[in-house]
Amino acid sequence: MIISGADWFKQGAVRDSRRSVDEMHAMLESAETYQRDQEVSMLVTIARYTYPYEAQIARALLDSEGIEAFIADEQTINMQWLYSDALGGVRLQVLAEDRERALRLLQEDRETALVEQEGDDRPACPVCGSRDTEYYQIGRRWAFLVFLAIDFPLYRVRDGIRCHACGAITELPSS
Numbered sequence: 155m156i157i158s159g160a161d162w163f164k165q166g167a168v169r170d171s172r173r174s175v176d177e178m179h180a181m182l183e184s185a186e187t188y189q190r191d192q193e194v195s196m197l198v199t200i201a202r203y204t205y206p207y208e209a210q211i212a213r214a215l216l217d218s219e220g221i222e223a224f225i226a227d228e229q230t231i232n233m234q235w236l237y238s239d240a241l242g243g244v245r246l247q248v249l250a251e252d253r254e255r256a257l258r259l260l261q262e263d264r265e266t267a268l269v270e271q272e273g274d275d276r277p278a279c280p281v282c283g284s285r286d287t288e289y290y291q292i293g294r295r296w297a298f299l300v301f302l303a304i305d306f307p308l309y310r311v312r313d314g315i316r317c318h319a320c321g322a323i324t325e326l327p328s329s
């Protein structure tokens with residue numbers, strides 16, 4: 155078969171471009187692999203806090219679940235806490251592979267805190283009937299102070315409700 159100079163050139167160009175596409179694929183693949191490998195040990199920010207102690211609490215929670223967490227910018231914030239918001243707060247970071255689990259744990263913790271704060275089904279106040287009440291642990295403060303002082307839980311903490319409308323604190327019947 156006789157091919158013209160132009161055809162020969164075209165075929166060569168196709169061969170060259172095909173090779174370079176393959177080469178580009180290979181380059182992209184190795185770049186992606188490299189990136190993946192990097193991400194495995196990369197730290198990602200999962201939360202921001204205005205104050206370092208908030209980040210410390212979250213970090214302790216994750217730590218108790220076996221997730222290593224790191225606090226970034228803490229030094230800067232401690233020295234210039236006024237600028238905390240400007241800097242975007244204290245960052246809580248975890249390894250990329252722990253990200254999903256850490257976020258789920260923090261989310262669960264927040265939901266638990268909200269339920270404790272709001273109450274799922276708030277009981278009516280026996281004194282005035284208002285539903286504007288909150289769960290209240292009667293004797294908690296004393297129990298805590300006594301426990302601190304003599305290292306023994308002398309006071310019994312009882313579950314009660316506090317009414318926001320009339321201020322009454324009523325002990326809940328123990329179940």
Ligand SMILES: [Zn+2]
Pocket residue numbers: 279280281282283284317318319320321322
């Ligand atoms: Zn009441």
